[in-house]
Amino acid sequence: MKPKAIFFDLDNTLLDHRRAAREALSIIHEKYGLGVRGVERDDFVEGYFRVNGEMWFGLAAGETTVERLRVERFDRLFKELGIPGAAVGEVVGPDYLQVYVERVYPFDGAEETLAALAGVFPLGLATNGFADTQREKLAETGWEKYFDWVVIAGEVGVFKPDPAFFRLLVEKVGAEPGGVIFVGDSPAEDIVPARGAGLTTVWLRTPGAWDPGAHYAISEIGDILDVPPVARWMGE
Ligand SMILES: [Mg+2]
Numbered sequence: 001m002k003p004k005a006i007f008f009d010l011d012n013t014l015l016d017h018r019r020a021a022r023e024a025l026s027i028i029h030e031k032y033g034l035g036v037r038g039v040e041r042d043d044f045v046e047g048y049f050r051v052n053g054e055m056w057f058g059l060a061a062g063e064t065t066v067e068r069l070r071v072e073r074f075d076r077l078f079k080e081l082g083i084p085g086a087a088v089g090e091v092v093g094p095d096y097l098q099v100y101v102e103r104v105y106p107f108d109g110a111e112e113t114l115a116a117l118a119g120v121f122p123l124g125l126a127t128n129g130f131a132d133t134q135r136e137k138l139a140e141t142g143w144e145k146y147f148d149w150v151v152i153a154g155e156v157g158v159f160k161p162d163p164a165f166f167r168l169l170v171e172k173v174g175a176e177p178g179g180v181i182f183v184g185d186s187p188a189e190d191i192v193p194a195r196g197a198g199l200t201t202v203w204l205r206t207p208g209a210w211d212p213g214a215h216y217a218i219s220e221i222g223d224i225l226d227v228p229p230v231a232r233w234m235g236e
Helices: 017-031 041-060 066-080 088-101 110-118 131-141 163-173 187-196 221-226
Strands: 005-008 123-127 149-152 180-184 200-204 216-218
Touching (some): 005 163, 123 163, 131 149, 187 200
Parallel strands (some): 005 180
């Protein structure tokens, strides 16, 4: 049976989010003189990825709100790194996002892959993240034209890995869950919950990540064209 839709995660699946975030965090590290205050840049960057990741899981579990996350991830990070300061997050949070959103780096082959699939399957974007930030990044790519659905967690108010996020995609398509393919990089936020919700999963391997047991695994985004349920219909 021909898949009814293919949904793509955005960050670290179509766009090199880690590169953009790392660059933005380096600028923040420099701007706020954190090196002088004894914080190594790599510790700052890795600390951010850890704290931010934990807080997104907390958001999906209803423990915080989008507005608080934007601010509190830096409050928590600065506190953990032993840098004093009141209301740090209210200054650094927006500052970081402004620098980050200017850095949109599509992976090699991402656009070509979307272009090749777009005439064959209905496509969707399904991303966690803030509504404004994700919209701005998408606009910068010019990829809206490829997508029949753009689902941003910050807009719908349901966040990965909440299975409700994936059920929402299936509802939008109006298909059986197995007829919807989900392509993502994150074992815990994409593959496990998508598979749990009955979708057909394609895992974009991430170095160092545990294998979540997706239906299919690929090493580069362009390899989606070779995954059997996709490949069968290409060139038809
Ligand atoms: Mg991702």
